[in-house]
Every structure is written in C-alpha cells, then in structure tokens.
Amino acid sequence: MKKKILIIDDEVNIGLLLSKFLTRNDFDVVSAITGNSALEKMTSQKFDLVLCDYRLEDTDGKEILIKIKEQYPSTGVIIITGYSDIKLAVELIKLGAYDYITKPLYPDEILNTINKALESQNVINKSSESKNHIEPSSVYGNYTEYIDGESDVAKNLLKQIELIASTSYSIILTGKSGTGKECVAKAIHLNSLRRDQPFVAMDCGSLTKELAGSEFFGHEKGSFTGALYTKIGHFEQANGGTLFLDEIGNLSYEIQATLLRTVQERKVKRIGSTKEIDLDVRIIVATNENLSENIIKGTFREDLFHRFNEFSIHLPSLKHRGNDILIFANKFLTVANAELNKNIKGFSPGVEKSILNYGWPGNVRELKNVIRRLALLTNGSEIQENVLPLELSNYDHFNESNEKNLKQVAETHAPKNLKNAAQEAEYKAILSVLKQVNYNKTKAAEILKINRKTLYNKMKAIELGE
Structure with missing residues (x-):
C-alpha cells in the first residue's frame, strides 16, 4: 500500500512541484495551503507523514507540529524552512519533528529524508502494536544486578527501560561513575527489536583526535601511514544493532562535528574509501557530566546533544x-x-x-x-x-565526630566582616567536599583542584586536624 503524505505549504507552486515529484515516486499525496485546512484534512484521512513549511499564512510549523504530535503521535513530521537557523531546527526536533529540510529543496535530499522518516515511524508503530512481553528476568540477563530492586527509584528505572526499549529512539544515560550506565544500555538493547543484532560499546574518554576517525568509521588498508590492514569502525560493527558511546562529553569539538554528520545522514565512509555505507544503528550515549552546562561553556555541540536526546534516563547514585x-x-x-x-x-x-x-x-x-x-x-x-x-x-564514628567538628567550625568562624565571610564560604566548600568523599583527602584535593599540602593547611586552619 502506498504511503500517504500531506504537504502543507502556502506557496502553491512549491506545493505543486513537491506533489508531482512525490507522486512520481509512488506516494499518495494530498496538499493544503493553510495550517487550519491541513488539520481539517487530518480529521478525515490518515497520513503516514506530514511535510510542513515553517512559515504559513495563518500559523507556523511549530504550532502545527505541536498539534499533530498531540492528536496524531504516530504521524511523522518533517519541517521545511528557508531560514537555516540551527536553534530553530534544534527546537523543532526537540518538540518531535523527525527532521528539517532547508530551502532550496533538492529532490534526492527530500526523498532520502522522507524514506528515513517513514522507516523510523514504521519501527516505532510496530513496537507499540506488539503484544509480545518478555519478562525482565530473561531480558536483562546478567544486568539485573545494576537495575532491579524494590525501591520507587528501581521501579521507575525499569518502567523507563521497558517504555523506550522497543523504539529506535536515541538515548542519553546520565549518572555518576559506577552507577551502571553500560548495563542499562545493554538491558535496553536486549529488550529491543534489535536484540539479535550486535551491541557495540565504545569508550569515548580514551579517544584521541587522531584515532577517533578510524575508531568510529574504520579505514582502508594503506589509507594513511601505519594502516597495514582494513579496519571496520564501530558504527559499521554495530550496523543493525546498538552502538553505546560512553563518556560522550570527552569528545573534542572537532570530532563532535564529524559525528553529527554521521548521525544525521546515517551513512558512514571508511577513511580512504569512496564508498558510503548505509547505517541502521540505534545510538545510546552516556555521560557523568552535565551536557547542558557543557553547551553553555561551548565544549559540546547543542545540535548533537538534541540528536542524541530523544529520550534520557538518569541513574541515581547508590546512596x-x-x-x-x-x-x-x-x-x-x-x-x-x-x-x-x-x-x-x-x-x-x-x-x-x-x-x-x-x-x-x-x-x-x-x-x-x-x-x-x-x-x-x-x-x-x-x-x-x-x-x-x-x-x-569507621564510617558512623567518622561521620559523628566530623559532624561535631562542622558545628564547632561554624560557631568559631561565624563571619564578622567581608573577609571572614569569604573564608567561611571556603571552609564550607572544603568541608562539604570532605563529607562527599568520606574524608578521603586525596580525592577531596582533586575535586577542589588544590594540592594535598594546601588542603592540610586549610584543614589545620579550621581546626579539623589532619
């Protein structure tokens, strides 16, 4: 059966050209020149995909997108815009658009984006309609040790895994080191439609700029000095399955730009090769950093963040x-x-x-x-x-004695002037970090970015001893 596409564009000529082009490519096409008329058509007809111009006479693409996603969540939406504004594009994707296309329009790009959007929607719809339920004990296998439990936190985590696993959404896993992010990624993979395909894990924290291209995309023999054999990159290894990128926040800005293109186009080319390989990979990334803060600092690309952030799961600390x-x-x-x-x-x-x-x-x-x-x-x-x-x-005793010290310090160093107030803030920061790391002075010094000798001197000054 032909896929049905609704085109919304108030420029009649563009709408007509799009309609003819898509009809020739075996789609069933309906056109509308206003947002309201498009929504009326959707009440009486079912569409697989909507192609919507961002600027319309009676509304804009953002408003149309929100209404479609509220009323027809299974319908994919692609926004067409003549304004190459990355912030706008990121916002639209965040609101549920599959992708955006900037004018001028190129037939190959339109067709490629439409086919990918329809394929993505098909996977999601099949997943939601599936009645096969697999018990967590069999799905999660050896990874239950990091996942299950009786607390509300554990139950919520399981619900999120079961909700997202059957889709092809990209996912960001956040949480401190040691909370089991890779195990959750494996559990999601095992409970997905890709469970029989590869799960490939990659530690981005250990990547250098020189190695990144070869590790991500692979290379052909002889493509550079030292390339003694053909290497298949992680994307290609994971094709059909799931690629898990750990410590994604450690990638350099240059590598992020290369990665963005691959994630957008779903194609990869080995270094030294002219052949493009189509990718069907679910991407799960993990970080113990705050990527939103990194975006503000300019160390992580906002467009890449939103490509990954179709769904996010936070793993709480064990405590x-x-x-x-x-x-x-x-x-x-x-x-x-x-x-x-x-x-x-x-x-x-x-x-x-x-x-x-x-x-x-x-x-x-x-x-x-x-x-x-x-x-x-x-x-x-x-x-x-x-x-x-x-x-x-010694933890209970240690905590009890140091709580007493904290109280004494607070009383002894109550701020009497601006200088004292600054010292008091410093003392509180030191003591807070000491508590956080269970009074491990080496770890505390690392977090505070001072050397151990300086930390000892400051502890002595607040009468906490060594």
Missing part, C-alpha cells in the same frame, strides 16, 4: 536507593561465592548496617568490589564486622 543496596550486595555475594567456590549465606546485622550507612562514592561498582573482598576474607558462613574495610567500619 539514594535505600534497601536496594542490600539486594545488590546479596547478588554480588552470590557471584563471589561462585567465583571463590564458597557458600557464604549472608551478612551479620552489623555488616548490613554498615553497608546501608556507608555513602558509596564509587556507587555500584565500589559495592561489587567490596563484597568480593569481604567474601575472600570470610571463612565462615556469614560475613562479620571484623573483615570490613576501615572506610565502612
């Missing part, structure tokens, strides 16, 4: 997950038992208390490593307090 911490701890203990050929049943009440009270700055990754260490040191059937590392066993 915000309540009793889920013990669920994770027991899962990790089961794994450790298998690794060490032991049969440890669980944790003593004192150990459970310490596990729940500790701040876990390294999040789930730190918890996993600690449980493995505790299992290694335990010979009986229960993990006891005597094998706890100092940071856990």
